[in-house]
Amino acid sequence: MLYPTIDELTQGKYNRYELALATAKCARLITNEYVRQHDIAEKSITGNKETDRPLNTMIDKELRDEKAVRVAIGRIHSGEYSIDPLAGERAEQEANEAKMAEETASEEAGEAVDASVADRDELSDAE
Numbered sequence: 001m002l003y004p005t006i007d008e009l010t011q012g013k014y015n016r017y018e019l020a021l022a023t024a025k026c027a028r029l030i031t032n033e034y035v036r037q038h039d040i041a042e043k044s045i046t047g048n049k050e051t052d053r054p055l056n057t058m059i060d061k062e063l064r065d066e067k068a069v070r071v072a073i074g075r076i077h078s079g080e081y082s083i084d085p086l087a088g089e090r091a092e093q094e095a096n097e098a099k100m101a102e103e104t105a106s107e108e109a110g111e112a113v114d115a116s117v118a119d120r121d122e123l124s125d126a127e
Contacts, residue, residue, distance in 0.1 A: 009073065009076055013083075013085075014083050014085060018083055019076075019083065022076060022081070022083040023069060023072045023073060023076065024069075024072075026072035026075060026076060026081050027069045027072040028068075029072075030063060030068040030071050031068045033060075033063060034064070037058070037059045037060060037063065038055075040058075041055050041058035041059055044058065
């Protein structure tokens with residue numbers, strides 16, 4: 001049996017789908033942290049077997065010994081990470097705003113090009 005249970009994790013506020021997405025995102029963060037610590041540990045090794053610590057002792061024990069999903073579930077249960085059901089909507093809204101800003105910027109750039117072409121045409125007519 002899994003501990004903590006799904007009911008304990010969702011607390012009646014979230015559905016299983018939201019829990020699965022949050023756990024997957026949290027596990028991705030944990031995996032990225034493990035990779036970052038592993039890279040730092042590899043770079044710090046000098047090649048001297050007498051003075052170098054083993055690579056696995058330089059990485060956080062929790063990240064090294066447990067699977068990322070298990071760590072993610074533990075962090076969600078402890079409250080270290082929280083589920084934000086509106087995060088997807090906010091991300092979509094931010095993407096739409098960025099797209100609108102990009103379109104506005106490209107329209108302004110297009111108007112500036114049209115104005116410079118018109119100015120050049122007026123100069124050539126004046127000559």
